[in-house]
Amino acid sequence: MEDRLAEFKREVLSGEYVKPSKITFQAFVPIWRENYALKNLGAYTRRNYMGIIESRLIPEFGHHELENIKTMHIVEYFSRLRKTDARKDNRSIPLSTNTLLNIYKVLKSILDNAKKWNLIAVNPMDGVDRPIPAKTEKREMKQRKRSYGAAEAEKAIAALYQEPETWRLYFIGVLLGGFRRGEYLATEWNQVDFKLGGIQVEKQITFDEDGNAIEGELKTEESEAFVPMPQWYMDELKKFRKKWIAQRNEVGTQWRGGDKQYVFHSGFGGKYYPNTPSLTWRRILKRHDLPPIRLHDLRHSTSKILREDGVDLKAIQERLRHTRLETTANIYTAKSEKISRYTANRLEKLNPFTRPQSVPSDPPQQAN
Numbered sequence: 072m073e074d075r076l077a078e079f080k081r082e083v084l085s086g087e088y089v090k091p092s093k094i095t096f097q098a099f100v101p102i103w104r105e106n107y108a109l110k111n112l113g114a115y116t117r118r119n120y121m122g123i124i125e126s127r128l129i130p131e132f133g134h135h136e137l138e139n140i141k142t143m144h145i146v147e148y149f150s151r152l153r154k155t156d157a158r159k160d161n162r163s164i165p166l167s168t169n170t171l172l173n174i175y176k177v178l179k180s181i182l183d184n185a186k187k188w189n190l191i192a193v194n195p196m197d198g199v200d201r202p203i204p205a206k207t208e209k210r211e212m213k214q215r216k217r218s219y220g221a222a223e224a225e226k227a228i229a230a231l232y233q234e235p236e237t238w239r240l241y242f243i244g245v246l247l248g249g250f251r252r253g254e255y256l257a258t259e260w261n262q263v264d265f266k267l268g269g270i271q272v273e274k275q276i277t278f279d280e281d282g283n284a285i286e287g288e289l290k291t292e293e294s295e296a297f298v299p300m301p302q303w304y305m306d307e308l309k310k311f312r313k314k315w316i317a318q319r320n321e322v323g324t325q326w327r328g329g330d331k332q333y334v335f336h337s338g339f340g341g342k343y344y345p346n347t348p349s350l351t352w353r354r355i356l357k358r359h360d361l362p363p364i365r366l367h368d369l370r371h372s373t374s375k376i377l378r379e380d381g382v383d384l385k386a387i388q389e390r391l392r393h394t395r396l397e398t399t400a401n402i403y404t405a406k407s408e409k410i411s412r413y414t415a416n417r418l419e420k421l422n423p424f425t426r427p428q429s430v431p432s433d434p435p436q437q438a439n
Contacts, residue, residue, distance in 0.1 A: 097133035107184050115278040123177045137191050142198040171202035216364050218371035223362055230359035238351055240311055241335045248298045249373035249391045252366055253277050256343050260332045265309055269299040276345050284344050294392045
């Protein structure tokens with residue numbers, strides 16, 4: 072008690088003391104949303120965050136006053152989530168690390184701002200470890216295919232030439248340009264530069280908080296950039312543009328695109344729903360018996376193919392428009408046997424048997 076009193080006196084005298092707030096977690100959420108989420112998070116991210124708050128965090132922490140949420144409370148909460156989740160069909164299903172991480176991020180954002188705005192003296196999240204995969208999950212993640220190499224990419228491109236032209240050019244473009252799903256959906260013809268041979272990325276198709284498809288800002292400032300493309304692909308786009316114009320003229324008054332000129336549209340000029348390419352890609356994989364990877368893994372494939380061909384990480388970072396080189400190195404450069412063999416082959420020059428007089432004809436025997 073004497074130690075606590077001394078600490079209290081020190082905080083008061085130094086100006087660090089924060090009077091405990093009686094506001095509950097549930098009452099604080101609208102304050103956090105208004106003063107942080109609306110200013111710093113995109114509509115789609117806000118939608119996901121609010122879903123986690125309503126389904127996960129309010130039931131657990133909603134009635135607690137902020138000052139009464141302790142580190143051990145949060146640690147025990149995540150410990151329960153790691154074991155089982157009985158929220159689905161009354162069955163106990165362990166949550167994935169990715170789901171745990173999303174819950175962690177949302178809770179941390181809320182309590183970080185509560186501390187920043189002096190509503191709590193201590194942030195209980197400071198003692199909570201960031202969720203990481205267990206060994207079994209790590210093994211499963213390693214076994215899951217995360218990208219295509221050059222040979223598999225060639226097979227996928229050949230299969231896409233049996234698909235409708237719109238989707239063929241969309242998926243090949245994602246693979247070659249490393250575009251995010253919504254970025255390429257939002258591309259209009261005025262962003263396609265046939266003279267310079269590439270595509271300017273300026274926006275994305277995403278969701279608003281109500282789940283409607285909208286044009287939104289890009290993920291980062293670095294995402295807005297010009298992406299050079301192979302000439303053969305640009306030639307394909309040029310032929311596609313002629314058909315696109317003919318189709319628009321044929322549709323006439325039924326055209327729903329207005330002034331928008333989306334390269335890839337839903338038939339009458341309107342934007343695609345953001346999930347449509349993912350669903351279409353899964354069907355194409357099944358139809359052609361292609362190795363199963365996610366649509367976003369085509370972006371990973373861009374990195375892997377370039378890396379296998381000897382392109383340095385900095386150049387790959389610029390093409391994928393990452394803010395940090397670390398992201399390119401850690402996430403998008405998947406392990407490749409070809410890269411590993413290329414690295415090992417670089418050491419062949421040290422082979423002593425290829426150099427005259429490098430190894431004695433009768434090497435000394437090892438002493439007993």
